[in-house]
Amino acid sequence: MSFRATYFHVFFTLSKWIGLGLIVGVVIGSTTALLLTTNDFLGNTREENSWLIYFLPIAGLMVGSMYMKFGTKGKNDALKGNNLIIDAIHGKANVLRRMGPIVYLGTFITVLFGGSTGREGAAIQMGGSVAETVNKIFKMNAVDMKLLLMSGISAGFGAAFGTPITGVVFGMEMVALGKLKYEAFVPCLVASFTGHYIAVVAWGIEHETFIIQKVPELSVLSFTKVILLSIVFSLLSVLYCQLRHGIQRISEKYTKKNHIVRTFIGGLIIVALTLLIGSTDYNGRGLDMLEQAFKEDVPSYAFIAKLIFTAVTLGFGFVGGEAIPLFFMGATLGNTLYGVADLPMSFLAGIGMIATFCGGANTPIAAFLLAVELFDGKGIEYFFVATLTSYIFSGHHGLWPSQTVHDPKRRLYRVGDGLSIKEIEEQSKK
Template identity: 35%
Template sequence: MNIPTEMAGHPKVSPPPSRGREQGYMRKKVIEQSVLFISVLKWLFLASCIGILVGLSTTVFLSALEGAIGFASGYKYYFLLLPAAFILSTALIKYLAPEAKGHGTEKVIEAIHKRSGKINPLVVPIKLVATVITIASGGSAGKEGPCAQIGAGISSFFADLFRFDDRDRKKLVICGISAGFSTVFGTPIAGAIFGVEVLFVGGLLYEVLLPSFVAGIVGYQVSSAMGVTYFSEPLYFIPNFTSVYFIRVCLSGVFFGICSLLLIETLHLIEWFAKKIAWHELKKAFWGGAVLVILALVFSPRYLGLGLDTIKTSLEGGDVPAGAFLLKMLFTSITLGFGGSGGIVTPIFFVGTTAGNAFGSIFGLSRDIFAAIGMVSLLAGAANTGIVQKGR
């Protein structure tokens, strides 16, 4: 007697799929993989184009800035031009490209989230000129935000020129931001991650991560080939890691977190105060510059401009005033709140290194080590970019 397979306890075996179904499935997979491959090639090409354009543009900006700083620093009281510089910077931005106002990064983030990355093309030349005027005359600001804004503006113009849709424009602009950060930092991988990470608090847009890497690397190679040199300070120390040392690092993290909060709140407070003053913007710019001149004469011109010499001294464990980080917060907040144009990352480095130097001095620890820890901690805390600090 023949017993059915199911009744005998054996599972029912499905018949093999037909040859036609197998071919259809394979054809579908080949099409999917081909589309994916073409998409990858497309974005590698577009990211390379953006990297070249942004690399060339930021090279022009960085070269102009270096030349202007070199010329101005030949005069002892160059910073007396701050009121006039702030008036000129404010007028350029107010009447020609209002989107260029601020330290750059926040306007780019706003454009990404609210306008799919659409940016006024005039932002690029206006931001470039206004930032050079501000920093060369002694304004306490950085060059990273403007480079990101320049990269975003060029990418947006590129997207409009070739009629990309909103989704692709947004991706291109993110690539431009990453290329801008990479060319100004001189760190293509960390700069690219920073450009993606700074747009989203605690997150990354992974679909554009590879194009951002490519744009960042290409932009860095272009700027390096064009003769751009980068600030670097080798660190020649290896800390003896013990449980006590770990506790000290944790305590310093709390201190640097407080410094990050204090920097952010100082920026917001001065900005709020500037808005509350019922004066014309050009008048506010004049008095903002005048206040900086007075502060520089009372304290020291070391808190003006980029402050790279003080950053270098701090990282070498040299002597830096204990309150240097507090004064830099004030100088930077006045600069950005009263008409100056520039970024915030270099001032963050200044605040971080000098705060770390002060922490080491107060507690009898290695000032160079904690200056380095302070630099990355302040950037992570003030810019909401914790991941990129592990890659620097």
């Protein structure tokens, strides 16, 4: 190929992906703005009308019916959520174009009636839905479709949290452990930054702020504490993932995957848990207590309460996201350890928030960048160590069983390359 032809090919490819990234970013930025605005309104409505929690079982019937009627097409089940997006990138499934609208409506219902959930799952799945729609229009090949799906993930994450740099890397890192898919860099970059600025500038979205008041001086002792704490936070993420997926397996087994029955039972359990604990602090997104964890004491059991509420909510078929709940668990556990660790409260909450998310998502680089963007670069050395530690000690577990292992986290883990987290966990039980 001549130099001129090579130059033209590069220019054409860059132009194509910049254009597609812009399309994905504009659409996902706008739909994510709708998601955040509506979730805020519904969350506030629930907090002002605590009696709505009693209708969560009925809401479960609605969510379950919707997914059973509209959420499946052959082997492609929208209730697999982010796992379906990952499977599609690996060429094992196809994303349903109606997946985005369904997960949005399901998330709105879950938030309004008090299920414990987040938002990034809905944003990412809408990204996959939009990518599939663009693919339908332009009829792209299998390789380009994978890149487009990753750009949808980036746009959804970047717009949902106001962290465009993190969004770029998250879309490339989420799919496989131990590998960044750099071929998706341009579409992920354009989509994430476009989605973020469309949400913030065009639609006026204001994201939550988490402020670290004080960072400990760099010392061997402080680093040692951060490493030990990060191991604890990684184990917290493993506990959540195992409980959440265990509940899902059991509920699907005994209801024969009847999602209507599953979500109804899940709603009943959440109502019972709410009455038992005597508080609605662990229903919905829990943003107020999450922010409180950076400033003042929270209940010492808050992290385990949120873990159980979220595992039951999502394990029984409600939908939304898991990043915000993981933030909550990690930040409140960090707050609880304040009296033991002898480190600043806001710093502990921040370390817990990021390390717990990293252990569950298996995305150490994205988690580190998330800390940089959320906390304005404060404690950057500590967060770098915390994310790597959590990533290693969480083992081959995670939020999304469809994630594949390109390289084991360390050679002590004797697993075959290319296996999914689900396959590795199944092998370990034999």
